[in-house]
Amino acid sequence: MAVEQHRDETGEDDGFLSESQKERIDNFARKFRSNTKAMVGLIIVVSLIVVAVFAPFIAPYGMNETSIEDRTQAPSVEHPFGTDDLGRDIFSRVVLGSRISLYVGFGAISGALLVGAVVGVISGYAGGLTDEIIMRVMDAAMAFPPVLLALTLLVVLGPELVNVVIALAFVYTPYIARVSRSAALAERNEAYVESAVARGETDTRIVFSEVFPNCMAPILVQGSLNISFAILAEASLSFLGLGAQPPRPSWGLMINTGRGFMETAPWMLLFPALAIGIAVVGFNMLGDGLRDVLDPKVEAIE
Amino acid sequence: MYNYVLRRVGFMAVTLFLVTLIAFAVTNILPGDVALVILGPNATEESIATLQAQLGLNRPLYIQYLDWVFGLLRGDMGESLRFSEPVAALIAERLPRSLLLAVTATLIAVALSIPLGVYAAINQNEAPDVTASMFAFIGISMPIFLWGLVFILVFAVWFNIFPTGGYTSPTENLVASLRQLVLPASAMGFALTAYIMRMTRSSMLEVLSAEYIKLARAKGMSQRVVVLRHALKNAVIPVITVIAFQFSYAFGGVVVLEEVFFWPGIGRLTLTAIQSRDIPLIQGCIIVVALIYMISNFAADLLYAYFDPRIRYGGDE
Amino acid sequence: MQENGKEVESTMDSSSRTGRVGRRTFLGTAAATGAAALAGCSGSSGGDSGSSDGSGDGGGDSGTDTESSGNPKQGGTLNWGGAVPVQGLDPHIDTSAASKRVLENIYEEVVALQDDYSIEPHLAKSFEQSEDNTLLTFELREGVTFHNGKEMTSEDVLATYERVQNGDYLATGFFDRVEELRAPDDYTFEIQLTEPFAPFLAKMATAELSVMPAENAQKDMVEEPIGTGPYKFEEREIETSFTMVRNEDYWGASDEDGPFIDTIVKSEIPDSSVRLQSFQAGEYDFINGVAPKDVATVEQNPEARFESQFPKSLVYLGLNCDREPFDNKDARLALDYAIDKERVAEAALYGTGQTTASPAAPGSPWVHPDLGPRERDLDKVQEHLDAAGMSDGYSATFKIPQSYPTQVQAAEVIADDAAEAGIDLEIQQITWNSWLSDVFTDQNFQATTSSYLALWYPDVSFYKFLHPDGAFFFTNWVNEDYNELVEEARTLYDDDARADLYHQATEVLHEERAGHLFLWWQPSLYAAAPPYKGDIGAPDGSTLQFSDNWLDR
16 A cells, blocks of 8 residues: 655645544554554563663662672562672662663664665665666675574674663564565555655655655564564674673673572573563564564564 | 576575675774784784784785685684684584574474474363463563573573583583483473464464365364365475474574583684684684574575475576 | 702602602612612702691592502503593694593603602703703603604604704793704704793693604694503593593503503593483483582492692682773772682582682692781772772672682682672683683783682792793783893792792782682593502692502402
């Protein structure tokens, strides 16, 4: 379905959203609400965001309040998730760690969306040699397993959290680009594009005001699915020691430390693992739900 | 179809060329100095410079690149700076082990997920379906290394059934080798199960709602016969492509999994190489891993195309 | 005690003396020939008592008594779970403890370190020093063969020493004071020094002067180890395993002293939890590098033998005195007062270590008797911050080698302590490779942690790290008084006089807050399964000698 800027007889724009656009949004909201998966996913994701935003208020302790006398204590009233090997409260660290996961998840995917969507849509719309070249480059980048590529990039950039975001944005850009390109390809032949061309609009205008908005659906679906990948990737990278640095409470890093205490203090491993699981499940459900709602046939790359 | 394949191969070649560029570029920006690692902290400036010259590290970049690429074409990936052994030999030693792991994991995943997927599809939206779907969801939500750790804890530490890691060659000691294979392959397989299961399920659902199935049912054929004889055959087709993609996903996950289980495959070799700035080794490993990844994706693409009548019987992509 | 320029009775059996895991000496043969060997204690080794028991071991020598549990049995294969992978195989180049632990069984030196820190002849039958201590003459043993069958003569020893002298190897700097090396006949080897130089003899007992066949000495880098030791190199797969087999023709073999075990297979398992788990599952007979947090677990296992050898290494906080903020002495002192060192050591070591203010090995006479680490005092921190002109505190990067989990844990507690006082330390985990290039070579760092092996001769602790000409000088703290003191100490042979100078040097580095802020001494922690018998460890505290171990399955 195409969208046209609403113009009345005088050829001016008529308010921010057209009637048909408003209708579509209502439609979408209705379908979304009735899809259980999407709703559950949304609830989880929103809760996560709330926790992350208010983390310093929710967490009773700081992220690095060491207390050797209290090390590796089992969960108790004072420490609902127990303490770790340096006596720090795990509940606080898990809560604060949500900031890292969401920061990386949203940061990396926003970056990937920014670059990937633009590149992909341009590539799809332009076609021809430009398309071929861009796609080959994207293929080349996708030829490396994501964690491996991110690893190599991190070693070059240095082990800082912001570099993890950059590395992962780089790694996931091609996937977004590919999806955007398919969407743009499909849109290219639509009637509204032809009429825009006939009207004499420039390519840039067509791409950004006409084609782009119609590609948003599949792009967003891919994006939300990729957030969970980014969170998993960050966990793996931190596990390997290349992500967030201690004493930052990255969930992956906590699992790495907890590994040495699997037998004596399994709670050190358990709670961050659960946290990762919940976050990933949430984003996956949201992404799946979105896909169901927007268009079950939309191709997404998993 | 033929044209299609040819074009894809052509694309792959171009992509491969770009891959070598990326691999070379990335490894040459790495900070740190391999000459220093070899000689140790007490080395003098002159000895470091001499070693660097010996290793050819101070030639212009494009010359190093061309040298390397031509070597690749000959099958020569240079010599590991740290281990003083040919890179190709080091990789040839380790690669089969990673492949073994990835293949076994995929087999396990397939064995688990296809029956599960079919079962879920048949009982759509009822308890078994919901449970299986939840199960699958959890499978993809946890990082692979986490499954590895959990399996080690439960089966190796608590119950002491399997060893905690390591590797023995099957030719040396088949039993020990198999025992060591079980946990890592299962952990990986577990993580893969979800995708394959979901694909099987949705594919089955689509097929089951097709006209000819309804017809068969109307004719009075039993559920079982319907499923096994007709539906499964057709449902499996798209699943095969998912399996192929999952294999490459499995191969990609080996880096982290090999760390957890001390599996001396190419994943660990790459990690070590990166940590010691052993540039020829890093380049060799990255290229090989990328190549395998590309080939399995390519195979999956081909399979998909083969089964997609639009492509198979002519016409453009 | 030692006498200069004369042959002196050797000291005998030392395993009982030190009170820690001892090691039988090889002197039986020497004494039997009647030619009393020299106890060349000439100021180069640790003092006479040498009992380095230290008080800080969490475990001590619990477990079965090894020496009286039956007679040694020949044969068997030892499955050893190792911690750090063996790297290079050229002993003159690779200093890493991991390589040394295997190479020390394959190569041997002209003289060897004993349990009581004295130096005794080893590949030499005897040695003597001239009156002025500048000429060392060694009479080499006959009938010693290399693993390739060739007999060892002075030609090989000469070639070995010349290799180090003329090349660019670890011990090369020590040859500055060597005027000439001579091999007047097949079994005599002479070293002519330009002036008395105490550390040289000690160096000769280390792997950095391992004796190799003359042909190998011609190569720039030796990759296939051929030595004279009780074990021969068999094969290895990098980062995975390393195998040695018994040398049937070993010159020092005997029924009492070994070697007994046929094959030793070392598996490389860098992760300490995995290593321990595998050990407890019965996959290994012996593991080294037990993590301090796991000591309790090992001790609770009735079948495992837990051994601790103290001290093993000194861990310190390195501050770059050439760069802000640590170029300012008050800033350094502020940090010193901000850290509760006992707590940090407890956090990382679970009671198995000991804090210190001196770089000298605990129990040695070089340790300052009265000086201890500064206690945490937030008022003093503020005082020094004010004096430094940084009243609101300061921040610095803190580069930690990620392969040392104890250092990482310590770093987190240090950061916590420091943060409370207004000092913000940003932890950055880096690989060992990066540490070598960024921190050590380029000195591109502000704060870091590192460790070095406890060495029994003080020259290493005081000179190598803290004197500008030392081989491992990288924290850039330069102090004339300190330099004079340690330079002089190098030329002295009288232990008491030396000790006095080192005590003064310690006071200087403490007052001026040298760039090495000492954190703790930690032990080597080992676990062994019941079949593994014999002493564990070696006199230098970091390597392992397997020739007196046997398996009783």
